[in-house]
Amino acid sequence: MRRRATTVIDTEKCTGCGLCVQVCPSDTLSLTDGKAAVTGQYSIGCEHCVAVCPEDAIHVGFSDAEATTLETVENRSSWLPFGQGDTAELVRLFRSRRSCRKFSKEPVPEAVLRDLVRIGIMAPTGTNSQLWTFTVVPDRESVMKLGSAVGKFFDKLNAMAEKRVARLVSKVFMKDMLGEYYRDYYESVKRGLDQFRNEGRDRLFHGAPAVILIGSQPGASCPAEDALLASQNICLAAHTMGYGTCLIGFAVEAIRHDPRVKKVLGIPADEKIYSVIALGKSLERYRKQAGRRSVEPRYFRG
Ligand SMILES: Cc1cc2nc3c(=O)[nH]c(=O)nc-3n(C[C@H](O)[C@H](O)[C@H](O)COP(=O)(O)O)c2cc1C
Structure with a gap:
């Protein structure tokens, strides 16, 4: 930019x-x-x-200096030279962060939420545009309101996916998007919606007491990448600060397709949301670090 x-x-x-x-x-x-x-x-x-x-x-x-000044974390302002820093501990953090799916109701202090946003904006942005946006949903009641707006979108989507004709139309005109949704998600979403309505169980945000949405104003060169890099900063830092996180792709999809969800949040129509992070004290405790499947990188030597 x-x-x-x-x-x-x-x-x-x-x-x-x-x-x-x-x-x-x-x-x-x-x-x-x-x-x-x-x-x-x-x-x-x-x-x-x-x-x-x-x-x-x-x-x-x-x-501006206050953009990166933290309230709940020590500010160390000197540049960390190459080769310094504790890589082993950093890798341990990478492998210890897990998606949390059972949050405690304990509220997240507003100073922690402010710090997490500031830690988010320490990530790079394409051409340094910094055109990202952060929307903080700071309490459980507001998270539930967001949850019910997202739920309404999935209610409608499921009602459509149930119809054979709609799936056929989607096969011809929409690369079978509805058919794929029906096969992969319909049942579990239906179960989630029923559990939410009948038992008050929150399968969307996993009971999180706070949510951070990261988006972009028009004009950014790499808006999705910017938002996801900020998200990773937030998820890793949150772990060290005592909080669990979970990226909620279902909410991102609902916001992408249903303008009413943005309206509920007061997000302008021309802003796009790329990441929704559920956040709070985790009730899960793990004994082991995350495992991953190996990848075989492709090498190009011209
Ligand atoms: C883009 C993205 C979207 C995700 N969406 C959801 C979601 O909607 N609900 C959920 O429970 N987990 C979601 N996850 C969490 C993944 O399922 C999780 O990262 C994966 O299983 C690996 O587990 P780990 O994060 O504990 O290492 C999402 C993760 C990513 C990266």
Whole structure:
């Protein structure tokens, strides 16, 4: 995403080392008369120049400090050099995060929710657009309201999928989408909806006391990737902060197809939602880490 460059160089401080010019991805800077100078019109606002300058001579002004200042987690603001950090512990975290499907009713403190959003936006975005949106559903009652809007969508979908004619039409005109849904999901969704209505059992959000939805405003170059990278940050950090998470693809689908769900949430119609994260204290305890099937990477050596 191109923006007019707002970069300012303090020529008193600049020694002309050129490090900022080397890291600039958008040719915003060059060395002129032995000093860094803003010679390009545009910038993606990544602030690599600010981060690399040994003299503190550059100001971009695209970010604001409070955006990444945490309330419930210690703020360590120095850059972690390559090769430092505890990889083994990081891998242990990757393998210990599990999708939680049994949440306690205990509310998630608002400061924790704020921190998780801030941890989410520490992820990268395509062309540094940062056009993502975060919608926080902070209490169980509101999660239930969202759940019932999603439930209404699946009620309608199931009613349609039950009809043979509708499945036939879908086979001809919609790549058999309805038929596939009928085969793979209809029964379990029906069971979930019945359990919700008759027993109050929440198979959608698994009883979560909070939900975070991540979406994008129009104009982002890689909106889905941005949202999912933020989601992974949130899920991993939540684990270390004492909270379980579960991505809820069913809710994403409902929001994609039924504008009324967005309306319930107050999300503008032109905003797209790519990730819905259920969140809360987990009542599940595991003894082992997550296993995975092996993959055989393909190598290309030209
Ligand atoms: C994009 C995506 C959508 C998902 N949607 C749901 C969902 O709607 N409901 C649910 O219970 N789990 C959902 N999951 C959780 C997966 O089932 C889970 O990640 C997978 O079984 C691996 O388990 P793990 O997360 O514990 O490692 C989703 C996961 C992803 C990545």
